[in-house]
Amino acid sequence: MKKFLFLSLVALAMIAVTGFQFAPKPEAAAFKIAKKTNAIIQSKCYGCHSAEGKSDKAKEKLMWDDLAGLSAEAQLEKMKNIQKVLQEGTMPPAKFLERMPDKKLTDLEKAAMQKWADKTVAKLSK
Secondary structure, rough: HHHHHHHHHHHHHHHHHHHOOOOOOOOEEOOOOOOHHHHHHHHHHHHOOOOOOOOOOHHHOOOOHHHOOHHHHHHHHHHHHHHHHHHHOOOHHHHHHHHHHHHHHOOOHHHHHHHHHHHHHHOOOO
């Protein structure tokens, strides 16, 4: 009986010291961006949707560098939004493209991004 009580106290002390959580934190899902897609993101999207970007609004909507560290649920939400934006053709915004027409996605770039987004959403939805 003394041994059981001692072991119980040791176990409780270890739980208290390690900060054991009863509800596990959601794990980030394995998130990959293909080289081809990453090249498009770097040249067309990253200027606004990164820590170096000047638009706080763009940063609030999507930060490419933070995407991999989000929970699977949050990644899925962001990826569905990326799908929607690609389908609607609303990124980059028209006003931005007036100043920077070279940032417009070509049909091939848009198709590559759409394929990646669709594949990623399907994977995250499993």
